[in-house]
Amino acid sequence: MTERPTLDLALELDPQVALRPEPFGALAYHYGNRRLVFMKHPDVVAVATALSEHDSLAATLTACGVNEARWPSFEKAIVGLMESHVIRQRATTEHPTTAPPTTEPPTTEETAA
Amino acid sequence: MSAQTLVSQLKRGLDAPICLTWELTYACNLACVHCLSSSGQRDDRELSTAEAKRLLDELKALQVFYINIGGGEPMIRRDFFELLEYSIGNDIGVKFSTNGAFIDQAKAERLAAMDYLDVQISLDGLDAATNDAVRGEGSYALARRAMDHLAAANFGPFKISIVVTRHNVDQLDGFKALADSYGAQLRVTRLRPSGRGVDSWPELHPTNAQQHQIYRWLLANGDNVLTGDSFFHLNALGESLPGLNMCGAGRVVCLIDPIGDVYACPFVIHDQFKAGSVRDFGGFATVWKQSALFQELREPESAGACASCGSYDACQGGCMAAKFFTGLPLDGPDPECAQGHAEAALLAIDRAIVPASSLDHSKPTPIRLSRKPVAVH
Numbered sequence: 001m002t003e004r005p006t007l008d009l010a011l012e013l014d015p016q017v018a019l020r021p022e023p024f025g026a027l028a029y030h031y032g033n034r035r036l037v038f039m040k041h042p043d044v045v046a047v048a049t050a051l052s053e054h055d056s057l058a059a060t061l062t063a064c065g066v067n068e069a070r071w072p073s074f075e076k077a078i079v080g081l082m083e084s085h086v087i088r089q090r091a092t093t094e095h096p097t098t099a100p101p102t103t104e105p106p107t108t109e110e111t112a113a
Numbered sequence: 114m115s116a117q118t119l120v121s122q123l124k125r126g127l128d129a130p131i132c133l134t135w136e137l138t139y140a141c142n143l144a145c146v147h148c149l150s151s152s153g154q155r156d157d158r159e160l161s162t163a164e165a166k167r168l169l170d171e172l173k174a175l176q177v178f179y180i181n182i183g184g185g186e187p188m189i190r191r192d193f194f195e196l197l198e199y200s201i202g203n204d205i206g207v208k209f210s211t212n213g214a215f216i217d218q219a220k221a222e223r224l225a226a227m228d229y230l231d232v233q234i235s236l237d238g239l240d241a242a243t244n245d246a247v248r249g250e251g252s253y254a255l256a257r258r259a260m261d262h263l264a265a266a267n268f269g270p271f272k273i274s275i276v277v278t279r280h281n282v283d284q285l286d287g288f289k290a291l292a293d294s295y296g297a298q299l300r301v302t303r304l305r306p307s308g309r310g311v312d313s314w315p316e317l318h319p320t321n322a323q324q325h326q327i328y329r330w331l332l333a334n335g336d337n338v339l340t341g342d343s344f345f346h347l348n349a350l351g352e353s354l355p356g357l358n359m360c361g362a363g364r365v366v367c368l369i370d371p372i373g374d375v376y377a378c379p380f381v382i383h384d385q386f387k388a389g390s391v392r393d394f395g396g397f398a399t400v401w402k403q404s405a406l407f408q409e410l411r412e413p414e415s416a417g418a419c420a421s422c423g424s425y426d427a428c429q430g431g432c433m434a435a436k437f438f439t440g441l442p443l444d445g446p447d448p449e450c451a452q453g454h455a456e457a458a459l460l461a462i463d464r465a466i467v468p469a470s471s472l473d474h475s476k477p478t479p480i481r482l483s484r485k486p487v488a489v490h
Contacts, residue, residue: 018204020129020176024122027131029178031206031229036131036178040119 006075006082010090011060012052017086019049028086037084044077048087120359126411129175130401131365134379137165137187137196138371139474142214145237145248146313147276147304150370150382152185153476158372162192164392168369169200171397179206179229183379185371185474188215194223201229210235210274212252213259221262225269233272233300234259239284239291247278247317264295272339274300277327278317285330289338300339301331303346305380306438306448308470314439324451325350346431346447349424360433363388363410367401370472375400377410380434384471417444424452440467 013019016032019039026045028037039045047057047064054060057078061071081087140155141148160168172180180200187193187209200207206229213234216224224232234256238244241253248256263271273292275281281288285301292299306314319327328347331340335355342356362378369375373391376382388407389400401407419425431447439448440462446454 018176018178020178022122022127023125024119027127027178031178031204034179034206034231038119 006079007058007061007071008056010055011057011078011082011087012090013048014085014088019045021045028081030085033085035084037081037086039081039086041077044074044081047074047078048081051087052090120357123357123361123365124359124411124413126364126407128402129172129177129398130367131178132181132361133172133177133367133369134181134183135168135369136183136185136371136379137193138185138190139472140189141185141212142189143186143212143249143252144476145252145309147237147247147278147308147310147317148475149305149308149310149380150183150185151308151470151473151475154474155185155189156372156474160371160373160391162195164373165192165196166199168373168391168397169196169203169205171391172205173203175398175401177205179208182207182209184210186212186214188220197227197230201227204229206230208233208272211259212248213256214252216259216262218262218265221259221266221268225263225266231272232263232268233274234263235274235276236288237276237278238281239287243280243284246280247276247313260295260297264297270296270298272298272300274302276302276304277319278304279319279323280317282319282323282326285327285334289334298339299337300341302341303343303432303435305432305434307380307434308382309475311438311467311469318449321449321451321453321456324449328354328451343432346428346435346449347451349422349428349451353427358427359429360414362386362433363407367407369397375404377406378434380432381437382470382472383437383468385437385468387471415444417442419444419446419454422446422452422454438468440464 014030017028017030020027025039025042028039047060050064051060054063061074066074078087136150138155138159139150139152141152144153188211197207208231210233224230236244236256237247238253244253273288275288289299304310304314304318324347327344328350331344331354332352340356344354345358348354348358366378367375368379369391370382375388375390375397377386377388386406388404391397393400416425416430419430431450433443435448436443439459441448441455441458448455448459
């Protein structure tokens with residue numbers, strides 16, 4: 001997708017994603033691809049929702065007070081959320097991005113019925 | 114957090130359901146022998162349009178992302194499109210199940226123009242003989258016609274929803290090919306002995322050998338096939354199937370019936386599993402959060418007779434509804450326990466004491482299962 005390290009990217013929640021706070025973190029639902037994603041750590045939820053206010057993931061982690069020793073695990077979590085289209089690169093004049101595909105068939109549905 | 118920790122959190126219940134089914138009406142043009150809700154005739158107490166919209170307002174406030182609409186046949190309601198548009202306009206996505214009888218070309222185009230909408234067409238046989246023996250004369254043709262209309266309207270990937278029975282297990286590859294031919298997505302779910310299924314289940318449910326066959330098929334195809342996580346009882350056979358391995362009843366799942374009664378899941382429309390009504394003071398949210406029944410279902414369950422079986426962690430003892438409506442104890446093996454641990458108990462059950470659904474909206478002359486599939490000439 002890009003050769004820049006994820007820590008340097010300007011990111012945001014996908015506009016088609018809604019977050020619902022839960023005791024374990026949050027439920028993320030993507031209205032486009034109908035995927036339900038369990039965000040299993042409250043700190044990751046806090047970072048994900050703050051992304052759009054900062055120039056990069058690194059700046060967001062600093063602003064959220066995340067100790068640098070923990071950055072690799074956060075970076076991994078954010079990459080995972082990008083793969084499920086919960087988070088995307090923010091369009092900027094310097095680094096325009098293409099929107100993630102939203103036409104793929106849904107792969108998760110109602111759970112535990 | 115490990116997957117196990119997540120599941121244990123989910124078992125304690127969430128502030129709002131993840132998966133909420135709302136049966137819009139008990140009215141139905143068909144009389145399927147395995148109907149979970151014993152549908153047929155409309156109930157006079159059905160929620161009005163205004164009540165239905167108030168419920169949707171409440172679900173929006175609870176941040177319910179989407180609802181599963183069913184019936185009966187939901188498209189029979191005159192305000193069907195009005196409610197669909199109201200829900201989607203309030204950011205509550207809709208997945209609805211239909212037999213397709215009311216999807217003509219114009220309606221298919223109207224549906225295709227809506228965002229956040231999924232349509233599931235029910236089909237229980239790859240040919241008219243197999244399907245119509247369960248769903249009624251002419252129902253195969255109606256379903257296929259609806260699929261043709263949706264495809265012609267460029268709806269996109271609609272879903273074809275199969276309930277696996279003894280008679281269609283061998284057609285799973287064919288169903289997949291049919292779905293692929295439409296650019297549709299296949300959904301395969303488990304037959305429950307609920308509603309009219311109390312009577313038809315003994316003759317329709319897959320044999321033990323077929324359970325193994327379903328498991329192998331899902332392992333090979335599961336990533337591209339939706340299941341509603343309904344086959345977790347088969348995890349006792351080895352590698353876990355995709356999805357959450359737990360009973361979600363009253364924890365992350367519930368059912369709202371056409372008259373507003375709230376049940377623990379779509380497969381237990383029975384007084385014993387009724388938590389309250391959306392018409393009660395406090396509405397749906399109070400029922401969901403405070404009902405004694407749901408509080409109880411969120412307590413750790415007992416493995417009971419399954420405790421000594423090494424597979425309990427894998428299969429969780431199976432489906433509560435399947436046990437209840439076959440007369441088996443809830444803290445014992447599933448009637449379709451893949452290890453065969455329920456077979457002796459099932460044989461010992463006196464069919465006369467098996468609980469029947471508390472509500473029966475069947476039309477006076479239901480289709481009988483005794484009508485066997487016939488060859489197509």
